[in-house]
Amino acid sequence: xxxxxxxxxxxxxxxxxxxxxxxxxxxxxxxxxxxxxxxxxxxxxxxxxxxxxxxxxxxxxxxxxxxxxxxxxxxxxxxxxxxxxxxxxxxxxxxxxxxxxxxxxxxxxxxxxxxxxxxxxxxxxxxxxxxxxxxxxxxxxxxxxxxxxxxxxxxxxxxxxxxxxxxxxxxxxxxxxxxxxxxxxxxxxxxxxxxxxxxxxxxxxxxxxxxxxxxxxxxxxxxxxxxxxxxxxxxxxxxxxxxxxxxxxxxxxxxxxxxxxxxxxxxxxxxxxxxxxxx
Numbered sequence: 001x002x003x004x005x006x007x008x009x010x011x012x013x014x015x016x017x018x019x020x021x022x023x024x025x026x027x028x029x030x031x032x033x034x035x036x037x038x039x040x041x042x043x044x045x046x047x048x049x050x051x052x053x054x055x056x057x058x059x060x061x062x063x064x065x066x067x068x069x070x071x072x073x074x075x076x077x078x079x080x081x082x083x084x085x086x087x088x089x090x091x092x093x094x095x096x097x098x099x100x101x102x103x104x105x106x107x108x109x110x111x112x113x114x115x116x117x118x119x120x121x122x123x124x125x126x127x128x129x130x131x132x133x134x135x136x137x138x139x140x141x142x143x144x145x146x147x148x149x150x151x152x153x154x155x156x157x158x159x160x161x162x163x164x165x166x167x168x169x170x171x172x173x174x175x176x177x178x179x180x181x182x183x184x185x186x187x188x189x190x191x192x193x194x195x196x197x198x199x200x201x202x203x204x205x206x207x208x209x210x211x212x213x214x215x216x217x218x219x220x221x222x223x224x225x226x227x228x229x230x231x232x233x234x235x236x237x238x239x240x241x242x243x244x245x246x247x248x249x250x251x252x253x254x255x256x257x258x259x260x261x262x263x264x265x266x267x268x269x270x271x272x273x274x275x276x277x278x279x
Contacts, residue, residue, distance in 0.1 A: 096263055124191035124262035128182045131222045132257040133229070137163055137171060137238070138213035140246030161245055163214060165198040167238070171216060172196065174234025179225050180218035182259050186210050189262040206263075213248075222253035 140161035172190060175183055183190045188205050195206060202209045218225060229235045230251065241247040 100261060100263060124182070124189045127259060127261045128219055129256055129258040130181075130219045132180070132217060132219040132254055133175075133222055133226045133251060134254050134257065135171065135175070135216040135218070135229075135251045136213050136249065137168070137216065138248040139163055140248065142246060161247075162201065163203070163212060163241075163247060165196050165203045167241065167247075168203060168214060168216075169196045170234045170237055174229050174232050174238075175216065175218045175225070177234070178220075178228035178232055180220045182219040184217050184259045186215055187260065189260055191262050194262075217254075217257045217259055219257060219259060222255070226251055226253050 143161040168185065172183055172185070185196075185205050188208060188210075190205070195204075197204045197207075199209070203214070204210070230239070238247070238249055242249050
């Protein structure tokens with residue numbers, strides 16, 4: 001207890017107390033310097049600090065236009081390169097259209113025979129229209145409740161609530177097997193060489209990304225095509241996705257559906273015909 005009492009009574013060390021008393025007796029306030037030398041030193045320090053700040057501000061002011069100029073030059077360069085890329089993309093699209101047109105013209109050189117027309121339809125080289133079905137497949141409602149309605153930006157929902165590339169593969173194969181003569185997804189014509197793949201959460205058709213909902217159009221006998229597909233294994237698979245995972249689907253028969261030609265039909269293997277006509 002005596003130690004605690006001593007600490008309480010003498011909270012300030014004796015040495016500090018003596019130094020404070022001595023400075024007080026000598027009239028030292030510890031504030032502004034009293035001697036001329038000390039005042040000159042303080043003034044010189046303040047002038048040096050002001051000089052450093054002034055020089056820094058001047059350098060920043062001089063460098064600002066240079067930085068702004070470099071930034072503007074970079075923006076202009078980006079704009080030029082973007083415009084050049086857009087022009088090249090437009091040229092590519094024109095060349096693709098020209099190639100597609102030449103391919104369609106080559107199919108008609110045989111005199112518009114039924115075999116040539118059939119080859120054009122089956123290969124996707126010509127646009128087609130006729131009766132058929134319209135099948136819409138969309139992600140589950142819970143998958144579009146976040147990310148501003150974009151299912152590719154949502155999280156916290158099971159992947160099974162989103163339509164996958166394998167689901168669309170089964171849908172398309174089921175339509176072909178049910179008697180479809182031509183099929184397209186979101187306006188993209190499918191051919192025997194088309195590929196439905198995934199890149200992350202996105203579905204790609206021939207390397208072009210699709211955005212849900214996925215609208216599948218198929219040309220054929222609408223009523224028979226719809227019935228056969230819904231009763232097929234692939235149609236039942238789609239129904240199971242709807243029942244178990246909330247995938248939204250809808251199928252309807254259409255009196256006339258229009259499918260564009262495929263952008264480009266690539267010939268993998270070609271051989272000259274050796275058959276000779278009979279007289």
